[in-house]
Amino acid sequence: MDAILIRRFAPADTQAVIDVILPIQRDEYGIAITAQDQPDLSDIPDFYQSGAGDFLVAEAEGRIIGTIGMKDIGGGRVALRKMFVSAAWRGRDQGVAQALLAALLDLARERGVAEIWLGATARFLAAHRFYERNGFMLIEADRLPASFPRMAVDSRFYHLKLRAER
Secondary structure, eight states: OOOOOEEEEGGGGHHHHHHHHHHIIIIOOOOOOOSSSSSGGGHHHHSSSSSSOEEEEEEEETEEEEEEEEEEEEETTTEEEEEEEOOGGGGGTTOOOHHHHHHHHHHHHTTTTOEEEEEOOTTTTHHHHHHHHOOOEEEGGGGGGGOOOOTTTTEEEEEOSEEEEO
């Protein structure tokens, strides 16, 4: 495996992040979406990198090959969003998705996050298995916190408790 660097997003990464995410959404999963339909992508620092939130990228061979974000939604909770890995870098052998998630979970724990929530489209079957392997529990939409930023394309929802409530 080539060296994978997981690091914090910097504003200069914006176009490279879009170049990873949009082809996966549109070409692989047939979601009719543009960068303009996702205002979070044009303002990652303000949208994700505040409170307990953050946005990380995976880099290899001098380019961004994966992304993951967590949005602070209050009350010690975050929404996991924008987890994407370029096709050539997917799979357990590559380890990119696992490295991104591990880095995000470490960061969440450091910041005192108690719960992580996420939504996924029904088409992201490999993602469903990945989240379930990593301890996320499938939940009904009516269990989502009111502050969860629900996307229209999401139809499956997951929850991970990081620490017990006090």
